[in-house]
Amino acid sequence: MKKDFLPVSKEDMEKRKIKQLDFVYVCGDAYVDHPSFGHAIISRVLENAGFKVGIIAQPNWRDTNDFKKLGEPKLGFLVSAGNIDSMVNHYTVNKKIRSEDFYSPGGKAGCRPDRATIVYCNRIKEAYPKAKIIIGGVEASLRRFAHYDYWDNKVRRSILFDTRADVLSYGMGEKSILKLANLMREGKDISQTNVDGCCYVRTNIDYLKGEYTEVPSFEEVKEDKVAYSKATALEYYEQDAVRGRAIVQKCQGKYLVQNKPMAPLTTSELDKVYALNYMRTYHPMYEKDGGVPAISEVKFSITNNRGCYGGCNFCALTFHQGRVVTVRSEKSVLSEAEKLIWDKDFKGYIHDVGGPTANFYGRACDLQVENGVCKNKRCLYPEPCKNLKIDHKKYMELLRKLRNLPNVKKVFVRSGIRYDYLIADKDDEFFYELLTHHVSGQLKVAPEHISDNVLSKMGKPSRSVYDKFSEKFYNINKKIGKEQYLVPYLMSSHPGSTLNEAIELALYIKEHNLHPEQVQDFYPTPFTISTSMFYTGLDPFTLKEVYVPKDYEEKKMQRALLQFSKKENYNLVVKALKKAGREDLIGFSKNCLVKPLKNNNNSYTKKGENHGENTKRKRSISKGKGQAKKGNRNFKK
Numbered sequence: 001m002k003k004d005f006l007p008v009s010k011e012d013m014e015k016r017k018i019k020q021l022d023f024v025y026v027c028g029d030a031y032v033d034h035p036s037f038g039h040a041i042i043s044r045v046l047e048n049a050g051f052k053v054g055i056i057a058q059p060n061w062r063d064t065n066d067f068k069k070l071g072e073p074k075l076g077f078l079v080s081a082g083n084i085d086s087m088v089n090h091y092t093v094n095k096k097i098r099s100e101d102f103y104s105p106g107g108k109a110g111c112r113p114d115r116a117t118i119v120y121c122n123r124i125k126e127a128y129p130k131a132k133i134i135i136g137g138v139e140a141s142l143r144r145f146a147h148y149d150y151w152d153n154k155v156r157r158s159i160l161f162d163t164r165a166d167v168l169s170y171g172m173g174e175k176s177i178l179k180l181a182n183l184m185r186e187g188k189d190i191s192q193t194n195v196d197g198c199c200y201v202r203t204n205i206d207y208l209k210g211e212y213t214e215v216p217s218f219e220e221v222k223e224d225k226v227a228y229s230k231a232t233a234l235e236y237y238e239q240d241a242v243r244g245r246a247i248v249q250k251c252q253g254k255y256l257v258q259n260k261p262m263a264p265l266t267t268s269e270l271d272k273v274y275a276l277n278y279m280r281t282y283h284p285m286y287e288k289d290g291g292v293p294a295i296s297e298v299k300f301s302i303t304n305n306r307g308c309y310g311g312c313n314f315c316a317l318t319f320h321q322g323r324v325v326t327v328r329s330e331k332s333v334l335s336e337a338e339k340l341i342w343d344k345d346f347k348g349y350i351h352d353v354g355g356p357t358a359n360f361y362g363r364a365c366d367l368q369v370e371n372g373v374c375k376n377k378r379c380l381y382p383e384p385c386k387n388l389k390i391d392h393k394k395y396m397e398l399l400r401k402l403r404n405l406p407n408v409k410k411v412f413v414r415s416g417i418r419y420d421y422l423i424a425d426k427d428d429e430f431f432y433e434l435l436t437h438h439v440s441g442q443l444k445v446a447p448e449h450i451s452d453n454v455l456s457k458m459g460k461p462s463r464s465v466y467d468k469f470s471e472k473f474y475n476i477n478k479k480i481g482k483e484q485y486l487v488p489y490l491m492s493s494h495p496g497s498t499l500n501e502a503i504e505l506a507l508y509i510k511e512h513n514l515h516p517e518q519v520q521d522f523y524p525t526p527f528t529i530s531t532s533m534f535y536t537g538l539d540p541f542t543l544k545e546v547y548v549p550k551d552y553e554e555k556k557m558q559r560a561l562l563q564f565s566k567k568e569n570y571n572l573v574v575k576a577l578k579k580a581g582r583e584d585l586i587g588f589s590k591n592c593l594v595k596p597l598k599n600n601n602n603s604y605t606k607k608g609e610n611h612g613e614n615t616k617r618k619r620s621i622s623k624g625k626g627q628a629k630k631g632n633r634n635f636k637k
Helices: 010-015 039-050 086-090 115-125 138-139 159-161 176-186 218-223 223-239 267-272 284-289 331-340 369-372 393-403 420-424 427-439 450-460 463-480 499-511 527-538 552-563 567-579
Strands: 023-027 054-055 076-080 134-135 147-149 155-156 167-168 198-200 212-216 246-251 253-258 301-303 352-354 440-450 486-494
Touching: 023 039, 039 076, 039 086, 039 138, 076 086, 076 115, 076 138, 076 393, 076 450, 115 267, 134 159, 134 284, 138 159, 147 369, 147 527, 155 218, 155 301, 159 198, 159 253, 167 176, 167 420, 212 223, 218 223, 218 246, 253 352, 267 331, 284 301, 301 331, 331 393, 352 393, 369 450, 420 440, 420 463, 427 463, 440 463, 450 527, 463 486, 486 499, 486 552, 499 567
Parallel strands: 023 054, 023 076, 076 134, 134 167, 212 246, 301 352, 440 486
Antiparallel strands: 147 155, 167 198, 198 253, 246 253
């Protein structure tokens, strides 16, 4: 059969002589048939296994009409909110509605509902009451247990209960979905099956024969923050395909059962996934809208690996992709690069070769093969484990071969470089090659903060590690004769950060003459360690109290301090410095963050006078020459 998009209409089905589809995939994103989009991977994996799959992208959820347009599938519906949780997609950290959606035609906002997975499932049940439903994707995966919901400011039960779906497939679902699909083809009731990487609702758990870990119930975690913290830690400990156990959580007279994670794909399995018949672009029905903006970031990028053992507490990767890193073979990556080269829009630049962390190239250590990831230890925090394999040679060789391909002018590395892993490599050859060939003026890295107190709550290495990396970065650039800059990602208001820590970071920014264009305020997204801290005020692993900046005014002050040189932030910076008892930083010395306001006589206000009277007066702020050029951070404000 000719390579083509999957059916999106009855007309498409007729052209392919399909009377009834096996599966209909309902997705909150526009239909982009590219392996950077979850719906494309899962649907192509099923198609390759002989199943007939159709796509309903961004249906009108106000009635059932769009959910019926491909007819009732023979086996069932697959439902995902898209590549991003629908609430994160819709709202900023300040809970203001976003004006754009890069995963929708023309970047138009409002093409999916809040809590899209729940809404879609309820509409499907309304249209086809007996239909089988499997939910998956980031929204379902990270809401599989009772979880704190930032937008409701309360603990919600597992999304599996609210959707009334038969199964929740969590994590990267290629293996899980194939097992479930084959069971359905055999006529099995999937709600009563037992597949790894899946969650079920049960009325009886005797079949587990006691081989499980029970976490505090929904009712307990809803009312007791200590119980919530304990549940978070227990859930974290079992997220491993080798040593992990099933997890049980009681909820309203029933049981949520999470089976242990599905084993990650091997290199050969990952190669096969990326070799499927993707069209590698958005469906032509979106041409009239100007296409789908999200494709521009990935069209000429290559995903080389999956998983991350970095272990940042604010990141959901531990619970979604997992801590085991799998890489594609060199042959697979070069084959995809050759496809890019022959694209009519290719200009000679491969925008990225990486993944969650570009310079992680395989398992952290050989012990993981037999024992899985460590339960109570992390690979890089607080310092690199003695068993960690630190080696950039294979990744470096891959980049060399890519940049030597015909018609390739430059190969960039733009996905996250883990600087603590890089600086731990005693061989500097990769560092030199990275800066010589794969950076274009700026290298974006993520120290996130420089206060060791905050960094410890983030699960990030100490400031000294970043300082060592920064020094080496500029020394190497000097040796190779390049003027390149570090662009650090910075985060305000993370648990553990008081105004004093925010001021400490502001002083670091001033000392190093940085001018961050964008600052990420901590966003409590579902099912991360940091979100647990935000909600409970406790470290889930120690149950020790953690300071959490929640007051709206304080969060604004912490954010303003990180951009203290912006005139619109002046009053907030002054207010923060006064509140913290740091008025010594309002003045004219080189260490001061801001100058005093001028009074009505055009002279500067003396120390201790009221600055509030002149809040509407204009002032000039010397911008200075920064070390970093303007750079956009790879997330929405």
